[in-house]
Amino acid sequence: MPELPEVETVRSGLEKYVVGKRISTAQTFHPRTVKPGSIAPLAAAVGSKIQAVKRRGKFLWLELDRDFTLVAHLGMSGQLLVQPASAPIQTHMRARFSLTSRLGRGRDEIRFIDQRTFGWLSIEEQNNGIPTCVQHIAFDPFESEFDIKQVVAKIKSKKCAIKPAILNQEVLSGVGNIYADEALWRAKIHPEIICEDLSEDEIKKVITSAISVMKSAIKAGGTSFDQQYKNVNGESGYFSRSLKVYGREGEKCSRCGSAIHRIAFANRSSHFCPRCQG
Ligand SMILES: [Zn+2]
Numbered sequence: 001m002p003e004l005p006e007v008e009t010v011r012s013g014l015e016k017y018v019v020g021k022r023i024s025t026a027q028t029f030h031p032r033t034v035k036p037g038s039i040a041p042l043a044a045a046v047g048s049k050i051q052a053v054k055r056r057g058k059f060l061w062l063e064l065d066r067d068f069t070l071v072a073h074l075g076m077s078g079q080l081l082v083q084p085a086s087a088p089i090q091t092h093m094r095a096r097f098s099l100t101s102r103l104g105r106g107r108d109e110i111r112f113i114d115q116r117t118f119g120w121l122s123i124e125e126q127n128n129g130i131p132t133c134v135q136h137i138a139f140d141p142f143e144s145e146f147d148i149k150q151v152v153a154k155i156k157s158k159k160c161a162i163k164p165a166i167l168n169q170e171v172l173s174g175v176g177n178i179y180a181d182e183a184l185w186r187a188k189i190h191p192e193i194i195c196e197d198l199s200e201d202e203i204k205k206v207i208t209s210a211i212s213v214m215k216s217a218i219k220a221g222g223t224s225f226d227q228q229y230k231n232v233n234g235e236s237g238y239f240s241r242s243l244k245v246y247g248r249e250g251e252k253c254s255r256c257g258s259a260i261h262r263i264a265f266a267n268r269s270s271h272f273c274p275r276c277q278g
Contacts, residue, residue, distance in 0.1 A: 001060060001074075001075070001077075001177070001180055002058065002078070002176075002222070002229050003075050003174075003175065003176035003177075003179050003214075003223075004057060004058060004142075004175065004176075004179070004214050005179070005214050005217035005218045005220075005222045005223070005237075005239065006074075006222035006223065006229050006237065007055055007057075007058050007059075007060055007074060007174075008055060008142075008222075009218065009221050009231050009237060010060065010074070010079075010080050010134055010231060010232055011053050011055040011060050011224045012053075013082070013088065013231050013232030013233065014053045014060075014062075014080060014082065014083060014110070014230075015047065015052070015053040015181045016107075017054065017082040017232065018050050018053065018062070018082065018110060019050055019052060020049070020050065020051075020101070020102075021049070021099040021100060021101055021108070022047065022048065022049045022050070022100050022101075023045045023046055023047070023048055023049075023064075023097050023098070023099060023101065024047075024098045024099065024100045025046060025048065025096075025097065025098045026041075026042040026045055026046050026095070026096075026097050027042075027045045027095060027096055027097075028041075028094065028121075029093060029094055029095065030094045030095075030117060031275045032094075032117045032120070033094040033095050033112065033114075033117075033120060033121055033124035034120065034121055034122060035071075035073075035096075035120040035121065035133075037120075037122060037124070037132070037133065037136050038122035038123045038124070039068065039122075039123050039124060039125060040068070040123040041233060042070070042095060042097075042121060042123065044068065044095025044123050044228045045062075045064060045066070045070050045123065046197050047064045048064035048065055049063050049064065049065045050063070050064060050066065050099075051063045051203055054129070054140070054271050055140075056130070056134050056137055056139070056140055056168075056172060056173060056174075057134075057137050057138070057140045057169055057173025057174040058073065058074070058173065058176070059071065059072075059073055059131070059133070059137060059173075060072045060073070060080075061124075061131050061134070062127075063099070063129070067125070067126075068123050068124060068125055068126065069123075069124055069125075069131050070121065070122075070123060071121065071122050071123075071124050071131045071134070072112070072119070072120075072121050073119055073120055073131060074114075074119045074229075075086055075114060075117070075118030075119030075120065076117040076118040076119070076228070077104045077114055077115045077117075077118070077119065077228040077229075077235075078112065078113070078114040079111075079112070079113040079114070079228070079229070079230050080110060080111070080112055080113075080174075080232060081110070081111045081113060081230065081232055081233070081234055082109070082110055082111075082229055082233070083108065083109055083111055083231045083234075084107070084108055084109070085098060085107045085108070085109050088108075088173075089117075089203050090095055090111065090113045090164030092113050092114055092115040092178075093111055093112070094112045094113065094114050094117070094119075095108050095111070095112040095121055095219065095223075096110065096111045096112070097109060101176060106253065115228065116228075121137040121202070123203070136170060137169050137170065137173045138169060138170050138171055138172050138173045138216055139172070139173065140172065140173040140174035141172060141174065141207070141210065141211045141214070142174075142211075142214075146172070148204065148207055148208075151171060151172050151207060152200050152203045152204050152207065153200075154171055155171060155198075155203050155234065156195060156196065156198070156200055156203055157195070157196070158194075158196065159194060159195070159196055160194070160195060161192045161193060161194055161195070162184065162189060162190075162191060162192075162194075162195055162198060162203070163180055163181075163184065163190060163191035163192070163195050163208060163270055165195050166183065166184075166206060166207070166230075167268075169181055174214065175210050175214075176224065177246070177268050177269075177270075178218070178223055178243065178246045179210055179213055179214055179245045180210070180226055181245050181271045181272065182209075182210075182213045182243060182244060182245060182246055182271075183206055183207075183209040183210035183213055184206060184209075184272060184277065185244050185245045185271075185272060185273060185276065185277060186209035186212070186213060186244070187202065187205040187206040187208075187209040188205075188276050188277055189202055189205070189206055189277060190272060190277040190278065191263075191270040191272055191277075192263075192270075216239070216242065217237070217239040217242075220223055220237055220238050220239035220242065221235070221236075221237035221238060221239070222237030222239055223237055223239040223240045223243065224236035224237045224238070224240060224266040225240055225247065226236050242268075245260050245271040245272055245273065246271050247271065248260045248271060249261065249262035249271060253273040253275065255273065255276050256273060256275045256276050258273055258274060258275040258276070260272070260273055261273070261274050
């Protein structure tokens, strides 16, 4: 599932190709593509000019010269590609938008491809530049308003385990299963330890580890596991090579040589080193 680094890679790719262009057509091809909460069909965006591509956590949106915005969530397998209109149609294409530049030439398209159909697009109102569905999402660590002290205090007061706490998008946003496991390994904290039982320094270490692993992943263009996640040019990211625990059950921990364990926990699997994170 695309997490912050993958969504940021898509955001920066879109920014490069679509800002300043106008949306000239919008089509959808699957009933689940448009989120039920959308205030209008995607065709409402036709004629608008894309002014910026924004992101918070795993949410992405196109700022338009309108009083609404076009939001995208990639779900489990969503991709946003920028392609010439002449490119062959992908099997799982769910929506497409054709773009025109000032001169009307260069008919590129934004295509939304989503095999598993958990991703969605929607037209939403915005408040202070933030779409409706993103209002309740906490700042992600790359936003200037992100306050690590506040986040540490919030986590410290929780009676749940540390892993679901850092996955909670209302505490901090952007971290999903992959980067949670990697952050906990780097901080040497077991995923099942109850937040209250951790010191503030330990919690801070988990968060700073999440930030540094996500920074490195952004540089690598994200993690592509199953050919689902791609950047806007259809290329895979190569961060999966740098993962220390996620997807490495049975392999040796690069720090201590113990076998990496995988446990099912909180409806997901967690990968960790039983010695380093004991
Ligand atoms: Zn280890």
